[in-house]
Amino acid sequence: MPFxxxxxxxxxxxxxxxxxxxxxxxxxTDYRPAHIRFQQFLSPSEFDQRMREATGIVAHAGTGTxxxxxxxxxxxxxxxxxxxxxxxxxxxxxxxxxxxxxxxxVLAASDERELERRLxxxxxxxxxxxxxxAASDQLIAALRQFIDGA
Amino acid sequence: xPKPKRILAVSSGGGHWVELMRLRPxxxxxxxxxxxxxxxxxxxxxxxxxxxxxxxxxxxxVAVLWMALRMLIIVLRxxxxxxxxxxxxxxxxxxxxxxxxxxxxVWLDSIANVDELSMSGKMSGRxxxxxxxxxxxxxxxxxxxxxxxxxxGAVL
Numbered sequence: 001m002p003f004x005x006x007x008x009x010x011x012x013x014x015x016x017x018x019x020x021x022x023x024x025x026x027x028x029t030d031y032r033p034a035h036i037r038f039q040q041f042l043s044p045s046e047f048d049q050r051m052r053e054a055t056g057i058v059a060h061a062g063t064g065t066x067x068x069x070x071x072x073x074x075x076x077x078x079x080x081x082x083x084x085x086x087x088x089x090x091x092x093x094x095x096x097x098x099x100x101x102x103x104x105x106v107l108a109a110s111d112e113r114e115l116e117r118r119l120x121x122x123x124x125x126x127x128x129x130x131x132x133x134a135a136s137d138q139l140i141a142a143l144r145q146f147i148d149g150a
Numbered sequence: 151x152p153k154p155k156r157i158l159a160v161s162s163g164g165g166h167w168v169e170l171m172r173l174r175p176x177x178x179x180x181x182x183x184x185x186x187x188x189x190x191x192x193x194x195x196x197x198x199x200x201x202x203x204x205x206x207x208x209x210x211x212v213a214v215l216w217m218a219l220r221m222l223i224i225v226l227r228x229x230x231x232x233x234x235x236x237x238x239x240x241x242x243x244x245x246x247x248x249x250x251x252x253x254x255x256v257w258l259d260s261i262a263n264v265d266e267l268s269m270s271g272k273m274s275g276r277x278x279x280x281x282x283x284x285x286x287x288x289x290x291x292x293x294x295x296x297x298x299x300x301x302x303g304a305v306l
Contacts, residue, residue: 044190063165063262067172067306089207095264105306131306135172138303139282143176143234143256146280147155150232150254 002029003060003087006079009115010058011035017120023050056122058115060087061097061106070105073130077107077122079115104128157182158230158253160221160244162205162237165262167191169236172305173258183228185221185240199228203240218243225251236260238270245277256280261305263288267298275299 007026011033014022022036025047032038042050051057051072059065061078069076078100080093094110101108105127109115134140157180161170167186171194174182183199184191192200203220206213221243225233233248234256235241245255257278259271267275267288275281275296283289284304292298 044194063260064168065165067165067168070306092262092264096262099264133172134175135169135305136303139258139284139305140173140176140303142280142282142302143173146254146256147157147176147180147232148152150155 001027001081001087002031003027003081004029004031005085005087005112006058006060006115007031007033007038009112010119013116013119025050056125058119058122061093061100061108063096066096066100066106067131070127070129070131071133073127075107075122075125075127076105077109077115077118077125079109079111154180155231156180156228158185158225158228158233158244158248159183160185160233160235160241162186162240163188163191166236166238166241166260169258169260169305170234173234173236183230185224185244187240206239208239214239222247225253232256234258235274237268237274242270242274242277245274249277254279256282257299258282258305259284259288259299261285271299 007029008031015035024036024038025042026038026040051068054074057069057074057076059078061080078097080097081087083091097108100106107118107125109118157177159170159182161167184195185201187205189202201224203217204213206217225247230253232254233244235244236258237260248255255278257274259267261284264285281299283299283301286301289301290298
């Protein structure tokens with residue numbers, strides 16, 4: 001689903017700051033950025049490569065992105081997609097963002113104005129924790145036990 | 151060494167798949183096949199049997215039926231001992247069909263469902279031998295009086 005609001009803000013910011021090192025995966029967004037390089041979709045390996053090379057990531061507040069960024073220890077700034085703007089089916093990204101921001105794992109922006117304001121500080125943000133490549137020991141152990149007993 | 155189990159690991163795309171991938175250490179030593187909605191994920195599980203079903207929302211009945219049919223075929227073909235899913239709709243069908251047989255089933259509600267359980271999770275709970283939420287405050291009895299999911303840790 002499109003997320004024009006986010007792409008526009010990043011595009012404007014790149015123009016103002018004269019950044020030529022910004023890349024966007026824009027998905028189904030209709031808006032075409034004028035100041036940043038972009039592609040509609042990245043393959044999983046391209047996506048992984050871009051994430052590894054990035055000094056800062058801006059995205060929707062989706063758990064896939066949050067986990068991917070946290071695994072790489074990358075600074076991540078998120079803005080939630082909203083159902084009333086037809087950016088998603090329900091507003092679960094709002095509490096998701098809140099919870100992960102509380103834990104110091106992401107920077108949060110509720111709207112475009114906040115997003116604009118927080119972009120400058122993004123690359124200096126240090127996530128409170130880097131996470132490993134797997135779920136918590138507790139969950140893995142619970143699943144192993146269940147599987148062994150099945 | 152206990153005998154390896156046949157596991158069917160099911161998820162939708164995006165965060166659901168990312169969360170499923172973080173559970174893989176739990177599958178070590180067992181025979182795991184994967185089902186998801188995106189062919190491009192195949193490389194992440196090379197060496198394992200990999201199936202895709204079409205994605206579908208509840209507003210597209212034809213797509214949902216098609217997904218259900220494909221999932222039934224996969225479950226019959228795989229005959230897993232255990233079905234584990236991080237949701238959403240594909241996982242619901244996998245668990246339902248699994249319960250027609252003798253499968254043991256696990257539903258892990260996504261970490262994105264912070265304020266309340268996912269809709270598919272609420273529907274799938276009674277088909278899950280192990281029904282899990284990743285938030286402790288959601289591990290409580292449900293509105294209809296049924297026992298709710300339990301908390302046993304999270305993917306982060």
